[in-house]
Amino acid sequence: MQIELTINEKAVKWEVAFDELLADTLRSHGFLSIKTACDTSCCGLCTVWIDGKSRLSCSILSLQAHGKKITTIEGLPKEAEEFAQILSAEGAEQCGFCSPGFIMSVLAMKNELVNPSEEEIIHYLTGNLCRCTGYMGQLRAIKTFLGVA
Amino acid sequence: MFTIIDLVQPNNLDEAYQILSDKRNNTILGGCAFLKMGKKRINTGVDLTNLKLSYIQERDNFIEIGAMTSLRELETHPLLKEYYNGVLPQSVRDIIGVQFRNGVTVGASVYSKYGFSDLITALLCLDTEVELFKAGRMPLADFLTMPKAKDILVRLWIKKTLRQAIYLSFRSSASDYSVLNVAVSKLDNHWTIAVGARPSKAAIAVSASAMLSQEVLTLEEIEEIAQKASEELSFGTNQRGTATYRKALCKALVKRGIMEVLPCKSN
Amino acid sequence: MKSVGHSIRKIDGMAIATGKPVYTEDLAMDNALVVKILRSPHAYAKIRSIDLSKAESLEGVECILTYKDVPNVRFTLAGQSYPEPSPYDRLILDQIVRYVGDEVAIIAAVDEKTAQLAMKRIKVEYEVMEPVLDFEQAIGHSSIVHPEEDLSCNFEIGLNKEKNIASSYHEEVGDVEEELKRCAVVVEDVYYPQAQAHTMMETYRAFSYLDHTGRLIVVSSTQVPFHIRRQLARALQIPASKIRVIKPRIGGGFGGKQTGAGDVFAALVTLKTGKPALIIYDRKETFTCTTSRHAMRLRVKLGADQDGIIRAIDMQVLSDTGAYGEHAPTVLGCVGHYTLPLYNKTRAVRFDGHAVYTNKMPAGAFRGYGATQGTFALESIVNKLAERLKLDPTEIRLKNISKVGETFLTGQGVMLGSTSLDQCIVRGKELIGWDEKFPRREVGPNKVRAVGMAITMQGSGIANIGTASAEIRLNDDGNFTLLTGATDMGTGCDTILSQMAAEILEIPMEIIIVNAGDTDTSPYDPGSYASSTTYVAGTAVVKAAEELKSKILAQSAAFLGVSREDVELNGLAVRTLSGDQEISFAKLAELTILGTGKLQLVGYATHGSEVSPPPYVAGFAEVEVDRETGKVDLIDYVAVIDCGTVINPNLARIQAEGGIAQGIGMALYEQVRYDELGKMATNTFMQYKIPTRKDVGKVRIEFEVSYEPTGPFGAKSIGEVVANTPPPAISHAIYNAVGVRENHLPITPEKVFLGMQK
Structure with missing residues (x-):
């Protein structure tokens, strides 16, 4: 079936199967920043924005994205690079596999929360798992990025 | 791997129900987060996106919540932070993560009657009604005990009162399913204790709730009532905990729930 | 120094952080065949028959391979220097399946759906046999996991397949029994560190194709490209010169990717069909069909004199290697190698261990590699000794640890070239606030806070081999x-x-x-x-x-x-x-x-290197325990590290924080569990909980620099040693809080609760 959607500000028409998940559709169209790691909707690696809200692209049918505005990290080169610079200066990307989804969550948080406390930051990002870093370095990077103590 | 042969996005509930009833393995799609973990073979998936059921609305006597409202909206909506001591936002905040809660719907969460549900336990301690397309409006407690029939959960109605409530869940790690969860509420002197993830679905501790309707409560009395709650409900064993442990947790959490609700002003 | 010692950004950091296509799957060609594996539903069975007819006739199915289609040469998936110590005990596909998830058939099709459908259409008849599930019952069990005659080893590793023993190791210096008799105090206990899953975010994956000269190219998410090449050459019976292994960016390994996983299946498909092939393990396969940390039972006896000088250590270890012996002998040996030299005032030490076969997923290499399990046991028993002697746990360590220039009993005369472990202990003590907090403080109704500690060592490389x-x-x-x-x-x-x-x-x-x-x-x-x-x-x-x-x-x-x-x-x-x-x-x-x-x-x-100088960590945990529920909150974790010269402080810090977090997971949350039929119950992130950012509390790292004369710029290693202290330190803190000594990891709230009821 054909769906129409906006991907990173560009209108596209894509042919998708009924049971195709958005994460797979995005990868098959070359948005290779999309990583998946759990099959059970709980690791956060595949996070994209749908109409500006962070969502698990592995847990939505591509058909349900019809008419919606999708944003991947490829669509936010400036913001993503700005944060990635801070993150990697901290060494906190380590293997990097969870970073794109994590960065999408961090940028969504920046849009949604004003001056978040440490506790609010941790709460907002709990759905992004990372096995390499132990999370401390990510927190340092976020604090630098947001300019909060 | 789940499969879907066809998918429709009907424009009204009649149509949605019609399609749903057509075949045994036609299914309503919620946010798809749980659906995709299964191996379900779905003939026609019915997506309710076009029915404008994603809203939280204040009415004269009720707060109305559309079935397609996301758990994240429940968590952040100002109205729900204000009412019932914010028990609904509290109940959903530890479910996986923001991007998960942005996708998971209230309707699917309640309709599925999952034993581990956090939301059902919290709703159960409020005056919540469920509106089903076919079966109509009924108290949540009745819905939970009703046998499963094909229907569409349209919206929730929660009576707008000054009921004060608290939600406590016990998780072995932060984003795990609850080992046990408890919601305690009070309106004037009417108390409700709901306990979920036993691991079977949430239920009200009726006798313990009734015992609470006294003016002043001593610590001993509270402990006795918490003990009562843990005795009148049944508990089971699964990967997350044994029945014995759940019973002990029930007592501890109900006690804490009562003590936290006590100082809340409901009038 | 201009470069060394500075926190320089990783040269690939920006690319991987912003999602550039640099990982294995990103690089695979679109037309690669999708490879799927049909796996055994039984813990132990013999294949009677396989009917492929309904599957092979499906359009889009390229090939289906069974045990009849593979070379009859046993090999090991362990990525180790040749000659590998791990036994050659597996075939690419075998007629006997040895655990739930063991490979039965390889399916290659044009796409995922076709491959899945074909898999469903394969009919297999099994002769189900009695599995060995409890590793403590493995020796002498009526079932023999590896009855085959052609199982072999490169050298003596103490394998005794009739008894289900994959490897045995014994090391003894001095007369332990005699020395224990002379000791004023003897403490002993039994410890059970669990199987732990690596859970790297990028699951196992590889793709393969033939190049312009007909050579087999394997692009693999591996930690050991050269070992994979040798392993493929043996398994596939082709010359190593005909194989090229390329490692792109990897989404984490933690030792898991030191063992081969899907490479051999994709490679075999490419050899059979001449076509590119891609295999990606899903998360469930990654949990259930790869490797985990070895679950172990460790009986430890420690003897000391009245002043707390440790004179004798006796360690008896039983290690569960699962269905195959990848890393079985070496992990077993490392339990002793990386614990016994910690305290070198000993007059006698003894290590006796067996790694046993069971019908469960194989164990393998996992960050810490036996040291983690050994440290949990040894450090727990040292904490017990300190309590018995009414000595501060930090003091007993300072009295006993090795100093520069000293040797140790099992060390064949090698002198310790560098250590700042004493400073690590002193500094860690300050940072955690040990003197004010040890052992416990009440902090509210039913809430108590306490501290605990442990030290550890590892090696830096493998002396004379790496x-x-x-x-x-x-x-x-x-x-x-x-x-x-x-x-x-x-x-x-x-x-x-x-x-x-x-x-x-x-x-x-x-x-x-x-x-x-x-x-x-x-x-x-x-x-x-x-x-x-x-x-x-x-x-x-x-x-x-x-x-x-x-x-x-x-x-x-x-x-x-x-x-x-x-x-x-x-x-x-x-x-x-x-x-x-x-x-x-x-x-x-x-x-x-x-x-x-x-x-x-x-x-x-x-x-x-002729030596493998040890890095050290002193780890300190502060926990809060809820007396009514048994819930343990980790409040603070301090690790002070001696890795010699720190080459890149930020990268070292992240390594350390990540290793500590994995150790926290092992202490409190993670466990690979099976049901009574040997099927893994923890096969998703919903059932196997790794720590989230809410679970790790606050982790603080400091470095106490030493200078290792044999290392580059004075450096030693850091990658593994950081994973070892949390289980014993957290366990110690919990004991100090509520008096519950829980020797079975992980220490769940229910175990603490039940412990308090006793």
Whole structure:
């Protein structure tokens, strides 16, 4: 079936199967920043924005994205690079596999929360798992990025 | 791997129900987060996106919540932070993560009657009604005990009162399913204790709730009532905990729930 | 120093952080066949028959392979230096399946759906046999996991297949029994560290194709490309020269990817069909059909004199290696190797251990590699000893730990070259607030806080076995290429190794190209494991850089017409000491490589170390325990680390924080569990909980620098040692809080609760 959607500000028409998940559709169209790691909707690696809200692209049918505005990290080169610079200066990307989804969550948080406390930051990002870093370095990077103590 | 042969996005509930009833393995799609973990073979998936059921609305006597409202909206909506001591936002905040809660719907969460549900336990301690397309409006407690029939959960109605409530869940790690969860509420002197993830679905501790309707409560009395709650409900064993442990947790959490609700002003 | 010692951003950091297509799956060709594996539903069974007819007839199915289609030569998936200590106990596909998830058939199809459908249509008849599930019952069990006659070992590892023993190890110095009798205090206990899953975010995956010369190319998310090449050559019975293994960026490994997973299946499909093939393990396969940390039972006896000087250590270990013996002998040996030398006032030590086969998923290499399990047992028993003697746990360590220049009983005379463990303990004590907090404080109704501690060591590389080679070239444009077989798996070794090269050559890192992890072009390196890269590969790089530097100086001097002693490096040039003549690297390159030069300058070195100097950690935990529920909150974790010279402080810190978090997971949350039929119950992230950012509390890292004379710039390793202290330190803190000594990991709230009821 054909769906129409906006991907990173560009209108596209894509042919998708009924049971195709958005994460797979995005990868098959070359948005290779999309990583998946759990099959059970709980690791956060595949996070994209749908109409500006962070969502698990592995847990939505591509058909349900019809008419919606999708944003991947490829669509936010400036913001993503700005944060990635801070993150990697901290060494906190380590293997990097969870970073794109994590960065999408961090940028969504920046849009949604004003001056978040440490506790609010941790709460907002709990759905992004990372096995390499132990999370401390990510927190340092976020604090630098947001300019909060 | 789940499969879907066809998918429709009907424009009204009649149509949605019609399609749903057509075949045994036609299914309503919620946010798809749980659906995709299964191996379900779905003939026609019915997506309710076009029915404008994603809203939280204040009415004269009720707060109305559309079935397609996301758990994240429940968590952040100002109205729900204000009412019932914010028990609904509290109940959903530890479910996986923001991007998960942005996708998971209230309707699917309640309709599925999952034993581990956090939301059902919290709703159960409020005056919540469920509106089903076919079966109509009924108290949540009745819905939970009703046998499963094909229907569409349209919206929730929660009576707008000054009921004060608290939600406590016990998780072995932060984003795990609850080992046990408890919601305690009070309106004037009417108390409700709901306990979920036993691991079977949430239920009200009726006798313990009734015992609470006294003016002043001593610590001993509270402990006795918490003990009562843990005795009148049944508990089971699964990967997350044994029945014995759940019973002990029930007592501890109900006690804490009562003590936290006590100082809340409901009038 | 200009490069070494600085927190330089990883050279691949921006690309991987922003989602550039640099991982295995991103690089696979679109037309690659999708490879899926039909797996055994039984823990132990013999295949009676396989009917492929309904599956093979499906359109889009390219090939289906069973045990009848594979070479009849046993091999090991363990990525170890040749000759591998792990037994050759598996076939690519075998008629006997030994655990739920063991491979039965390989399916290759044009797409995922077709492959899945074909899998459903394969009919297999099994003769189900009685499985060995409890590792404590394995020795002498009526079922024999490996009855086959052709199982073999490269050398004696104490394998006794009739008794289900994959490997045995015994080491004894002095008379332990006699020494224990002389001790004023003897404490003993039994510890059960659990199987733990690696759960790297990128699951196991590989793709393969034939190149223009018909060679097999395997692109694999592996920590050990050279070992994978050798393993494939043996398993597939083709010459290693016909195989090239390429490692792209890797989404985490933690030892898991030191064991082969899907490579051999994709490769076999490519060999059979001539077509590219891609295999991606889903998360469930990653949980259930790869490897985990070895679950163990450790009986430890410790004897000390009245002053708390430890005189005798006796350790008896039973290790569950599961269905196959990958890393069974070495992990077992490392339990003792990385614990017994911690305390060297001993007069007698004894280690006796067996690794046993069971019908469960194989165990394998996992960060810590036996040291983690051994540390949990030894440090727990030392804490028990301290309590018995009414000594502060930090004091008993300071009395007993090894000092520079000392030897230890099992160390064959090797002297300790560096340690700052004593300072680590002292500093950690300060940071956690030990003196105010030990052992416990009430902090509210039903809430108590307490502290606990542990120390640990590991090695740096494998002495006399691990060797790494490195090559550095001066390129025709005056830039440099560093060729290394070291395997960056996110840990940053491509960056760290170029930091070292840049330091020696006095050049900026930007003009060094790093080419790594390709068996066709890289000099040999065993790979990223055994905490060896910084220490072993790092030294190889330093030596290669020094050789190149020397050649640059000599050649430049010749061109400048002065003697070798009269020139020095100066930025991107060589100049005379007097400063009046200079030749740039670009000019030098031009003169040596282009036209008449005919001598490209190359530095090359192979390095192996005769010692494996230990890094150390002192770990301190503060927990809050809820007396009503048994819930344990980790409030604070302090780790003070001696890894010698810190080459890149930020990368070292992240390694440390990540290792601590994995240790926290092991202490409190994680456990690979099976049901009564041997099926894994923890096969998703919903059932197997790794710590989220809410679960790790606050982790604080500090470094107490020492200088290791045998290491590059004085460095030792850091990758593994950081995972070891949390289980014993947290367990100790919980005991100090509520008096519950829980020796079965993980320490769940229910166990604490039940412990308090006793």
